[in-house]
Amino acid sequence: MTADPNGCRWCGKAPDNHGWQQHPAVGLHQWEKPTMQQKTDRMTARRPARNQVRATRGER
Ligand SMILES: [Zn+2]
Incomplete structure (x- = not known):
């Protein structure tokens, strides 16, 4: 199950x-x-892993 970005x-x-x-x-x-x-x-967790790799490369 994917976390809702607007979740509690x-x-x-x-x-x-x-x-x-x-x-x-609590x-x-x-x-x-x-x-x-x-x-x-x-x-960020919702994004496919491929995009995260690209983002990481872009930072360097
Ligand atoms: Zn709650």
């Missing part, structure tokens, strides 16, 4: 079907907006 900052669930969720770190919680870093990480 704690559990990664999409806001539409989040409701109340139990999480070891306990019972409602959807909370993810940090910019989390969004960036998730969108």
